Amino acid sequence: MAQALMTENSDLPTQNMVLNIGPSHPATHGALRLCAELDGETIVKATVEIGYLHRAFEKHTEVSTWSQIIPYTDRLNYCSSLLNNVAYARAVEQLLRIEIPERAVFIRVIVSELARIMDHLICVGTSAVDLGALSNFWYFFNVREQIYDWTEKLCGARLTTNYTRIGGVMRDLAPGFDEGIRKVLKSLNKALKDVTKLLGRNRIFMDRTQGVGIVTRDEAINWGFTGPCLRASGVPHDLRKAQPYYHYDEFDFEIPVGTVGDTYDRLMIRIEEMKQSVRIIEQALEKIPSGPVMVDDSRVALPPKEKVYGSIEGLMNHFMLLTDGIKPPQGEIYSAIEAGNGELGFYIVSDGGPKPYRIHCRPPCFPLTQAYERLVQGRMIADAIAILGSLNIVVGELDR
Amino acid sequence: MVIFIALAKIIIIPVLVLNLIPLLIWMERKGAAYIQDRRGPNRANILGIRLGGMVHNFADVIKLLTKEENLPDGANRFYFYLAPFLAMFVSFVTVAVIPFGDDVHLGDLVFSLRVTDASVGMLYIFAIVSLSVYGVMLGGWASNSKFSLLGGLRVASQMISYEIALSLAAVSLFMVTESVDLGTMVRAQGELPWHWNFFHQPLAFLIFLVAAFAETNRNPFDLAEGESEIVGYHLEYSSMKFALFFMAEYAAIAVSSAILVTLFFGGWQIPGFSTETLLQGGEFYLKNVGLGVAAFSALTGLVLLTQYRPGKNGDLRDYEVLVLGIPALLAGLGLGAYLMWMGLPPLADWVAPVFVAALQAACFLFKVLCFCFFFVWVRWTLPRFRYDQVMSFGWKGMLPIALANILGTGIYLLIRG
Numbered sequence: 001m002a003q004a005l006m007t008e009n010s011d012l013p014t015q016n017m018v019l020n021i022g023p024s025h026p027a028t029h030g031a032l033r034l035c036a037e038l039d040g041e042t043i044v045k046a047t048v049e050i051g052y053l054h055r056a057f058e059k060h061t062e063v064s065t066w067s068q069i070i071p072y073t074d075r076l077n078y079c080s081s082l083l084n085n086v087a088y089a090r091a092v093e094q095l096l097r098i099e100i101p102e103r104a105v106f107i108r109v110i111v112s113e114l115a116r117i118m119d120h121l122i123c124v125g126t127s128a129v130d131l132g133a134l135s136n137f138w139y140f141f142n143v144r145e146q147i148y149d150w151t152e153k154l155c156g157a158r159l160t161t162n163y164t165r166i167g168g169v170m171r172d173l174a175p176g177f178d179e180g181i182r183k184v185l186k187s188l189n190k191a192l193k194d195v196t197k198l199l200g201r202n203r204i205f206m207d208r209t210q211g212v213g214i215v216t217r218d219e220a221i222n223w224g225f226t227g228p229c230l231r232a233s234g235v236p237h238d239l240r241k242a243q244p245y246y247h248y249d250e251f252d253f254e255i256p257v258g259t260v261g262d263t264y265d266r267l268m269i270r271i272e273e274m275k276q277s278v279r280i281i282e283q284a285l286e287k288i289p290s291g292p293v294m295v296d297d298s299r300v301a302l303p304p305k306e307k308v309y310g311s312i313e314g315l316m317n318h319f320m321l322l323t324d325g326i327k328p329p330q331g332e333i334y335s336a337i338e339a340g341n342g343e344l345g346f347y348i349v350s351d352g353g354p355k356p357y358r359i360h361c362r363p364p365c366f367p368l369t370q371a372y373e374r375l376v377q378g379r380m381i382a383d384a385i386a387i388l389g390s391l392n393i394v395v396g397e398l399d400r
Numbered sequence: 401m402v403i404f405i406a407l408a409k410i411i412i413i414p415v416l417v418l419n420l421i422p423l424l425i426w427m428e429r430k431g432a433a434y435i436q437d438r439r440g441p442n443r444a445n446i447l448g449i450r451l452g453g454m455v456h457n458f459a460d461v462i463k464l465l466t467k468e469e470n471l472p473d474g475a476n477r478f479y480f481y482l483a484p485f486l487a488m489f490v491s492f493v494t495v496a497v498i499p500f501g502d503d504v505h506l507g508d509l510v511f512s513l514r515v516t517d518a519s520v521g522m523l524y525i526f527a528i529v530s531l532s533v534y535g536v537m538l539g540g541w542a543s544n545s546k547f548s549l550l551g552g553l554r555v556a557s558q559m560i561s562y563e564i565a566l567s568l569a570a571v572s573l574f575m576v577t578e579s580v581d582l583g584t585m586v587r588a589q590g591e592l593p594w595h596w597n598f599f600h601q602p603l604a605f606l607i608f609l610v611a612a613f614a615e616t617n618r619n620p621f622d623l624a625e626g627e628s629e630i631v632g633y634h635l636e637y638s639s640m641k642f643a644l645f646f647m648a649e650y651a652a653i654a655v656s657s658a659i660l661v662t663l664f665f666g667g668w669q670i671p672g673f674s675t676e677t678l679l680q681g682g683e684f685y686l687k688n689v690g691l692g693v694a695a696f697s698a699l700t701g702l703v704l705l706t707q708y709r710p711g712k713n714g715d716l717r718d719y720e721v722l723v724l725g726i727p728a729l730l731a732g733l734g735l736g737a738y739l740m741w742m743g744l745p746p747l748a749d750w751v752a753p754v755f756v757a758a759l760q761a762a763c764f765l766f767k768v769l770c771f772c773f774f775f776v777w778v779r780w781t782l783p784r785f786r787y788d789q790v791m792s793f794g795w796k797g798m799l800p801i802a803l804a805n806i807l808g809t810g811i812y813l814l815i816r817g
Contacts, residue, residue: 019546027628041550041787130628132619132784138436198781204620205783381550382786385629 016044019381023052027130027385030395032369034376034384041380048373050399057400061359065325066092066166069359074160076363077397079122080115080340081161082151089164090245091335091346095328096166100295104168105246106288110181111154111163112246112337113277113284117188118144119340119392120228120270120277127267127389128199131208136198139191146184150177166326167301168294178285185278192271200268209264213375213387216261224367227342229391232269233261239338251280266390300326325354341365341392363397401509409515413500414492417651422457424650424772429453431776448716449723467639472544475636479542484637484644487535491651494528497521498658499583501668501760502675504753512583513668513757521581522574525659526567529615532652533559536617536624539645540633551633554787555617555624561794562614562621568802569607572809573597573663586667591674598664603805605664607798612656614794616649619779623787657771658764665767668760675756682752687744689759694736701729 017038023031031052037045057076061069073088074081086108093100100108125140148158153174155163163170174180199205215225220233230237238255240248256272258265294301298317307314330352336345342364351357368391375391376384426441430453433440441453449455471480497520501513518524533556540552576597577585589596598605614621625632634645661667670678678685704725712718785793 017546019550026631041554128783132622132626132628133782134432135436135780138438142437199783202783204785204789207789208783208786380787382623382626382629382784 014039021381021384023049027388028395029126029389029393030398032388032393032395032398034372034388036376036381036384038381041382043376043379043381043384046373046376046384048369050369050395053395053399055400058359058361061356063355065354066328066356067326069356070164070166071160071162074162075396076361076400077119077340077344077365077394078159079394080119081159082111082115082163083119083337083339084344085161085164086112087335087337087339087344088346089166090337091333091348092166092326092328094335095331095333095348095350096300096326098167098295098297098300100168101292102289103172103291104293104295106284107169107173107293108164109246109248109251109284110173110281110288111151111169113281114147114151114181116340117274117277118147120274123340123389123392124195124267124270127263127386127392128195128205130385130389131205133199133202133205136195139194143184143188143191146187150174150180150184153177153180165294165301167297168292172293181281181285185281188274188278192274196271206264208382208386209267209390210262211260212263212379212383213390214260214262215371215375219371220261223371225342225371226367227338227340227364228269228273229266229368230342231255232258232265234259239336239343243336245337248280251283253277253279263386263390327352327354336362339364341368341394341397361400363400365391365393365395365398369393369398402511405511409511409513413495413515417492417495417654420654420768420772421647421650422454423769424653424776425457425460426452426454427769427773428650428776428779429456431773432780435777435780445717445720448718448720450717450720451724461643464640464643467642469641470636470638472636474544476542476544479538480636481641483535483539483542484634484641484648485535486538487532487648488644488651490528490532490535491648491655494525494655495658497524497582498655498662499586499667500764501757502587503583504757506750506753513761514583517583519581521579521583521585522570522663523580526563526570529566530563532615535645535648536633539637540624543633543636545636547630548633548635550630551624551626551635554626554630555633558614558617558621558623558790558794561791562611562798565607565794565798565802566611566615568799568806569604569611570663572601572604572802572806575806575809575813576600582662582667586662586669589666589669591666591669591672593666593671596664596666596669601664601805601809603801603808605660607802607805608663609660610798612660613775613778614790616652616656616775618649618653618775620782620785621790622779622784623790626784653772653775654768657768657775660771661764661767668764670760670763675760678756678759679752682755683744683747685759686747686752686755687739689755690739690744691736694732694734694739696732697728698732698736701725701727701732704728 019036019038020033021036022028022033028034033049033052035047035049036043055075057072060072064072070085070088073084076084121140121144125137128134128136151161152158154177155161155170215223215229215233217234220230220235225233226237234257236255236257239245241255253276256269256276258269300321302321303314303317308318309315328350330350332347332349334345334347336343338344343362344364345362347360347362348356349358372388372391372393375387379387430440432438441456442450444450444453444456444459446455446458471477496515497518499512499514503510503512536555536559537552540548540550540555543549573585574580577588579585579588585597593599617624634642637645702725704721707721708718708725710718
């Protein structure tokens with residue numbers, strides 16, 4: 001009987017349906033398009049189309065001075081713009097071969113880790129929303145809001161921070177930053193505990209995420225994964241440990257590593273990383289020295305106002321920096337830091353002029369996106385959404 | 401007279417359900433807000449009166465009424481318009497067999513507190529609930545949108561699968577009660593909470609509860625809506641047609657809760673007080689309930705008055721607590737004082753039965769609202785299932801358990817003799 005039914009069904013003419021998910025879709029968090037060929041709810045074949053948020057970032061840099069590029073970097077991964085600022089400024093400083101003051105280094109570490117926390121909060125929070133668990137989002141966003149308040153006190157903006165300068169940072173930490181951030185970290189720990197309790201052992205959440213979108217160790221390396229997605233697959237690679245910069249080798253923290261490389265691991269790794277970031281920030285707040293936050297180098301730093309108004313050298317220095325700009329020596333450099341999503345690198349070619357000859361940005365999302373097509377193949381629509389959330393593809397950074 | 405009573409019931413009970421909808425929407429919003437560390441709606445007001453965000457519903461109605469009607473290209477016009485009405489209709493007619501109180505005896509006249517005394521009771525509910533899939537499915541199909549279609553398909557398979565578990569869970573109750581009539585089932589449970597079906601049939605209750613969530617398309621079974629995946633079967637609907645779907649969802653929650661309460665939590669039974677006890681001591685209970693209401697009103701008024709902060713909002717909203725609090729306090733004090741010193745006036749014969757019926761209806765509604773809150777609570781706590789997980793859970797999990805429960809109940813009844 002069953003056999004008869006089966007043959008009868010297979011004779012029915014069926015046709016796959018092509019479904020356009022995006023570019024404007026609640027789960028794509030930006031403008032990413034997934035063109036999926038569906039058999040029922042199963043994705044037979046999928047094609048990812050990118051470029052809907054292309055803003056010609058790299059071309060734009062070629063007509064801007066070195067300092068004017070910093071605000072553009074805010075728009076790369078807008079969830080953690082402070083990290084982008086740090087990555088770019090560090091690359092140009094390496095080209096210029098200048099050492100920034102110790103206090104600026106520690107401030108950069110603190111804001112980097114805060115930005116990483118914000119990035120992970122958004123990733124895990126919105127992934128949970130995509131899976132239907134809405135409340136976690138607010139538990140995380142309340143904390144993110146508090147961090148944003150301090151970002152605002154730091155640089156006057158919440159999203160488009162534009163905080164670093166070539167040679168240091170824009171301004172010193174706001175008064176009360178130390179206690180304020182410690183309070184924020186406390187509420188972050190509470191939120192992390194809440195969400196871990198709500199999701200970590202939740203049967204539905206585990207069924208939805210475990211074994212979904214598995215990336216094995218070798219696949220992750222071959223696809224060029226970096227960041228939490230690579231570590232979820234079991235590769236303990238983190239630029240903060242692998243190529244320590246900004247005294248990261250002196251901080252005591254661990255790199256959480258996943259075992260399976262599925263959606264669950266990718267989300268839980270992020271929660272673990274936030275806890276490690278908290279540790280780093282606490283240590284940095286202990287160790288931070290006093291001193292200037294901007295390097296004393298007339299090639300990059302604006303002179304103090306007394307000098308501008310009081311001396312001809314100061315005035316000329318100010319005038320030259322603002323009209324002619326910073327002029328790094330001829331050469332090229334690739335410099336990368338560990339951003340929220342992985343390795344954020346800038347490859348810079350300078351011809352010695354006031355504007356870069358060419359800047360290439362290596363966004364961590366790009367390799368993640370190329371794997372997405374193959375990860376969703378044979379899975380259901382709901383899985384595709386879950387995988388997309390855990391990869392944390394930020395289209396602003398992907399399309400540049 | 402009989403016709404008037406029947407007409408009154410036909411009007412009052414659906415209106416009651418209709419009025420539960422804004423209450424539930426308010427409950428959902430405020431409940432969600434407090435679960436999520438937020439405040440919820442607190443801006444919309446009429447002359448400064450916000451009623452804790454309840455007034456926001458009026459703003460919603462105005463918004464939805466003035467939205468543009470939209471008919472998508474290539475949509476099936478007839479079914480597209482029919483679907484929301486069907487969804488709403490089904491939610492409403494289900495409530496017809498649910499008793500809101502014990503039979504009321506007024507002299508020789510006896511009438512029951514439900515629209516129809518159909519003895520088929522639960523079977524009627526099963527029949528109507530099966531229809532509810534049509535509204536959603538047609539809405540999904542007629543929109544001529546792939547996303548809506550997927551939503552409609554999800555609903556169709558999900559509701560049909562869970563209906564079986566739902567019915568089988570109720571079968572074990574039929575075996576215990578030996579009746580499908582809801583009035584009989586409530587009376588059989590009695591006024592003592594530990595005799596309610598919940599304690600006799602906990603497994604059936606769990607299955608029924610889960611299936612009820614699936615039938616109302618609520619989280620964790622809100623695949624049909626799945627706003628982050630396929631946005632839902634009502635993707636193409638706008639204006640009041642969307643509102644009808646929206647209201648149907650809340651009406652379905654209210655009705656599901658009512659059925660759950662009726663089947664498992666003693667329906668209108670007031671814990672510890674049978675109808676006879678209440679009727680005999682009618683005057684005593686009336687006075688005490690009156691005093692309770694007075695105390696509650698006075699306390700609410702007092703609490704509201706302590707919240708008075710002049711200049712907090714800088715407009716009429718500042719005086720809201722006064723406008724609500726002073727009358728509540730005065731009414732409470734007045735009623736309390738009157739009852740304390742003057743006592744009750746001599747009562748007509750009809751007062752006690754009507755009072756008892758009202759009390760039972762209030763108790764029933766209270767239980768229903770508790771369950772509605774449970775629906776809200778679950779929605780904002782759990783993630784969503786995946787389509788295939790819902791199916792396998794329904795067929796491989798719920799169905800065998802429901803069957804085993806029936807078997808167990810049968811063996812128990814055989815042994816008991």
